[in-house]
Amino acid sequence: MQRLFSIISPALNVGGRSAALSGGVGTGKTSLAKRFCMDFSDYAEEIGKCAEFTLVNCRQKASPPSVMLKIIRYFDPYFPDRGFSVPEMLEILRNHIKKRGCHFIVVLDEADVLARRSGTDLIYNLSRFNEDTMGERKNISLILISQHLPAEFLDEAILSTIKRSNTIHFSRYTADELYDITMQRAELAFYPGTVEEDAIRLISEIAAETGDARFAIELLETAGMLADERGLDIIGVEEVRRAKAETYSIITAERLADMDMHKLLVLLALSRIIKGKIHVTTGELEKEYGLICEEYGQDRRRHTQFWKYLNDLEILGILDRRISGKGQTGNTSLISLRDIAAEDLGEAVRGLIERKKG
DSSP: OHHHHHHHTTHHHHOOOEEEEEEOTTSSHHHHHHHHHHHHHHHHHHTTOOEEEEEEETTTSOSHHHHHHHHHTTTOTTOOSSSOOHHHHHHHHHHHHHHHTOEEEEEEETHHHHHHHHOSHHHHHHHTTTTTSTTOOOOEEEEEEESSOGGGTSOHHHHHHHOGGGEEEEOOOOHHHHHHHHHHHHHHHSOTTSBOHHHHHHHHHHHTTTTOHHHHHHHHHHHHHHHHHTTOSSBOHHHHHHHHHHHOOOOOHHHHHTSOHHHHHHHHHHHHHSTTOSEEEHHHHHHHHHHHHHHTTOOOOOHHHHHHHHHHHHHTTSSEEEEOOTTSOSSOEEEEOOSSOHHHHHHHHHHHHHHHHO
16 A cells, blocks of 8 residues: 555656556455555545546456446446547546546556457556646556556556556465454454354465465355354354365365275264364374274274375375474374365265275
């Protein structure tokens, strides 16, 4: 916010400035642009000036005429959707802004889609708005939002106007940052005490794989809906696992059916001891695996073979392993289950074990 303000704020006195926001999905680019524009309008009013803005999603409006139509309709909601060329619409926009007497910020979200489908002429014209009019300062600022860096989809002429130094890159959110975001949303959306802290921690660990805050929020919402459907008063880690399975899971019945007996026994052991927990240790899992082998009349495999099973299951994406951090002694491996609820995994695996035995 501070960096974007330092780029755009001189526009209120010296004319239009442009900036670019780049970064992966769910890293906050669009949210920040909207919040910035609202705050900037308030700031302009406080100092006796005027700033207004509009945001265009270029995936939805992927041609220059449709982008211009969306921009002009900020000023004239009934502007006809056909009958005007892009140059004519640019002139109409110029007249609207002049009449309004405001500095106008145009935010092009997913600007790379517009550039890829229709070229960069419109972006060029907006970035140099009013430059060809003597005695008039540039009264449009342009903010481009994209998953890609501007140099990947803009030509040199536009880059020289926007300036490479005016690009703000959004890094992927870390697990700790996602935990803070999810916790805040849980406090806003749910009654106190109805979301377990471990559930929020698991959401943050799952979403940290992509750094996508939007995915973390979706998992929280879906977990809440699933808890409601099951008549539960508390959202725990199992509801989060079910939410992950609802949104995206690589664990399929076919993938489980292809496994040999002892991998299934390892998974059954995991389903029993991880229920309600984020992680278990490899030692705990190996001990439970031994008990499961006795229960099903199977010879327990040695430690090295058990370790290989864990490696294979991790490669397949069925479970996750990481070295323990704070709060654990030594370099213990922690096993987690993310794509399926422990109860559902246990039920599926038990049926497969019985069939293989038969």
